[in-house]
Amino acid sequence: MSGVLSMNGARMIVDTLIEEGVEVLFGYPGGAVLPIYDALYERRETITHILTCHEQGAAHAADGYARAARRPGVVLATSGPGATNLVTGIAAAYMDSTPLVALTGNVPLALLGRDSFQEVDIAGVTMPITKYNYIVKSPGEIRASVRDAFAIAQSGRPGPVLVDIPRDIAEAPCGAQREKRHSPCVPVPSEREMDAFARALARARRPVLLIGGGVVADGAGVTAAMLAERLGAPVCATLMGLGALPWDHPLFLGMLGRHGLPEANRAVEACDLLLAIGTRFTERAAEDRRQFAGQAQIFHIDIDPAEVNKNIPADAALCGRAGAVMEGLLARLPAPPREPWGAAFTPFARRAFPEPGTPHALIHTLWRLRTPGMTVVTDVGQHQMWTAQTYGFSRPGELITSGGLGAMGFGLGAAVGVALARPGRRVALVTGDASLHMNMAELATAVALALPISVFVLDNAGLGLVRQLQDEQCGGRRFAVTPGLRTDWVRLAEAMGARGLSLAGQSPERVVREALTTEGPCLTHCPVDPACNA
Amino acid sequence: MTDRFVLSVLVNNQFGVLARIAGLFARRGYNIDALTVAETENPAFSRMTVVVGGDDYVLEQIVKQLMKQVDVRSVERLTQKDAIFRELLLVKVESAPETRQDILALVGLFDARVTDWSEHALTIELTDQPDIITALIDRLRVHPILEICRTGLTAIPRGDAAGVPPVSGA
Numbered sequence A: 001m002s003g004v005l006s007m008n009g010a011r012m013i014v015d016t017l018i019e020e021g022v023e024v025l026f027g028y029p030g031g032a033v034l035p036i037y038d039a040l041y042e043r044r045e046t047i048t049h050i051l052t053c054h055e056q057g058a059a060h061a062a063d064g065y066a067r068a069a070r071r072p073g074v075v076l077a078t079s080g081p082g083a084t085n086l087v088t089g090i091a092a093a094y095m096d097s098t099p100l101v102a103l104t105g106n107v108p109l110a111l112l113g114r115d116s117f118q119e120v121d122i123a124g125v126t127m128p129i130t131k132y133n134y135i136v137k138s139p140g141e142i143r144a145s146v147r148d149a150f151a152i153a154q155s156g157r158p159g160p161v162l163v164d165i166p167r168d169i170a171e172a173p174c175g176a177q178r179e180k181r182h183s184p185c186v187p188v189p190s191e192r193e194m195d196a197f198a199r200a201l202a203r204a205r206r207p208v209l210l211i212g213g214g215v216v217a218d219g220a221g222v223t224a225a226m227l228a229e230r231l232g233a234p235v236c237a238t239l240m241g242l243g244a245l246p247w248d249h250p251l252f253l254g255m256l257g258r259h260g261l262p263e264a265n266r267a268v269e270a271c272d273l274l275l276a277i278g279t280r281f282t283e284r285a286a287e288d289r290r291q292f293a294g295q296a297q298i299f300h301i302d303i304d305p306a307e308v309n310k311n312i313p314a315d316a317a318l319c320g321r322a323g324a325v326m327e328g329l330l331a332r333l334p335a336p337p338r339e340p341w342g343a344a345f346t347p348f349a350r351r352a353f354p355e356p357g358t359p360h361a362l363i364h365t366l367w368r369l370r371t372p373g374m375t376v377v378t379d380v381g382q383h384q385m386w387t388a389q390t391y392g393f394s395r396p397g398e399l400i401t402s403g404g405l406g407a408m409g410f411g412l413g414a415a416v417g418v419a420l421a422r423p424g425r426r427v428a429l430v431t432g433d434a435s436l437h438m439n440m441a442e443l444a445t446a447v448a449l450a451l452p453i454s455v456f457v458l459d460n461a462g463l464g465l466v467r468q469l470q471d472e473q474c475g476g477r478r479f480a481v482t483p484g485l486r487t488d489w490v491r492l493a494e495a496m497g498a499r500g501l502s503l504a505g506q507s508p509e510r511v512v513r514e515a516l517t518t519e520g521p522c523l524t525h526c527p528v529d530p531a532c533n534a
Numbered sequence B: 001m002t003d004r005f006v007l008s009v010l011v012n013n014q015f016g017v018l019a020r021i022a023g024l025f026a027r028r029g030y031n032i033d034a035l036t037v038a039e040t041e042n043p044a045f046s047r048m049t050v051v052v053g054g055d056d057y058v059l060e061q062i063v064k065q066l067m068k069q070v071d072v073r074s075v076e077r078l079t080q081k082d083a084i085f086r087e088l089l090l091v092k093v094e095s096a097p098e099t100r101q102d103i104l105a106l107v108g109l110f111d112a113r114v115t116d117w118s119e120h121a122l123t124i125e126l127t128d129q130p131d132i133i134t135a136l137i138d139r140l141r142v143h144p145i146l147e148i149c150r151t152g153l154t155a156i157p158r159g160d161a162a163g164v165p166p167v168s169g170a
């Protein structure tokens, strides 16, 4: 090939990705993105493309990567079915506010709107599940569209942005580029608002802190702990907020809500002021809006002003980054830490040991045997709740789970992304038999990349969480929750090139240790009692 | 208490912006009574005037959700006191020689205009506040109405403030 490559749309896209600091992207090729893949080939020394088995896996991988690396994940798919396969992954990122840039190819401009082969209006499809999306309609827009996508995905409350690129735009020579338009903006509370908020906060007799995903996303766990100590306030977390406070912090009570710990829920019921930080009070956390924190004033801190008063009316609110706002409050609160009021609540660290043989005990074993820097990823179902209830998380980002969308099939793809974002450190995926059946193909991806992912399939022979709901809400009429699948997980793992282990009849201790020290991917079949509830 | 609000929304004149805003309303279950949109004097922006029904909670949510949109530059709530509200009506009424004078009297009374005139029908045009438009329609109902087209409300604040950034600053 001759010296200087002429600039076309595809090269411009790849160059812009590199300029944005992208080292890894996840994707799956096809006709409409052929020019982009060709440009990626040219820059393969600088930017690594990870080929998954399914675009959904690629989207979850980019999401997992973003959560673990705390910078945007990038996913690339072809037009039509490639693009629609991204949808669940984009929605998961949207619901959990992960910065994700999704690039899709599309049919050439002249064929758009004609129901051409593999044409889908992916911008229309993803409008409600992206912060923003573009169809790039001229080669001069490419650089700005991609750069804006990164800016929007990361600014304020993060989220996914999709850029749809017709094939001829990627092939067109491109000259002058329009300037990037979007500059990030984050709300900052005024001094007066902060003063008033801090004064009112200091007056509370029985304050409780509720930590949400916003604190994790901002990496503001230490500040949250300092604030709790200053206020003498017990702390509970939403599913997404787990890890912000270390499990052994004396004020930490664990997860609240429908599947939460009784101690955490009791504290919320008893407090006279609930300081909620970076949470939107979904009905999973605050099931009964009228009775939630019934004796308390609600003080709300969120980066997104639209979350204030949306689900639970706030008596006071500050909009801004969790960390910065909490630091501002610390500077205003009286210096000596208050005596904690919630001595009646047992901290998470002193919770009772789970009974041997239960799924909780298995999670407890996994936690005891965790390796340094290990990340826990989950799928969706009872196993996810058992993990959230039992595992002691020490750092923000240690748990990666689909909280908002609750997408079964999230786990393996996400684990691949996390493993790539945290090289050299182990990923433990706690999944369910049904969740793993959904997207198990990505185990092959993990094998191809020799990633240190230890999969634990908690096999209750069915859709446990739905079975539980049918027992609770449908008078025990169980239907379509025990599929009768007969997958031999150990052999499946081996057939896919992973190591297969089983807990059946073994000491969990020994098998879990072995699973966590296997070099590459490994899958451990963990039979659990189908009658256990979460 | 439910009410009707008039919001004046300045948006980037960007492909898909109408679908995006309309979709936002539909998705979150807000009721749009009327929506008008057109380019402003600066072609980089469009002005949307949206009439929505709801209580204070809905109003707060709508404004905040609109403000989150990348393409939304400003959202302003307008009231009768501080803004001029206008709507355009085109209405076609059946008219016979013996009713024509009555209809024309109404047209005169409301300061409306006859814009089309055929053997059996008159088309009347009126630009006014929505309640006056409704009043004219009500009065015309004694004659068979063949068709009504209302544009929905558009509005502009009174006074001398400019609402759109100048062309150069776009």
Ligand SMILES: Cc1ncc(C[n+]2csc(CCOP(=O)(O)OP(=O)(O)O)c2C)c(N)n1
Pocket: A379, A380, A381, A382, A383, A384, A406, A407, A408, A409, A431, A432, A433, A434, A435, A436, A458, A460, A462, A463, A464, A465, A466
């Ligand atoms: C994609 C998707 N489909 C359906 C559901 C509804 N759902 C929630 S939990 C669950 C069962 C999950 O079964 P499994 O993965 O085996 O986990 P378990 O509850 O048994 O631990 C289902 C079907 C969902 N969350 N996601």
Ligand SMILES: [Mg+2]
Pocket: A381, A432, A433, A434, A458, A459, A460, A461, A462, A463, A464
């Ligand atoms: Mg199961």
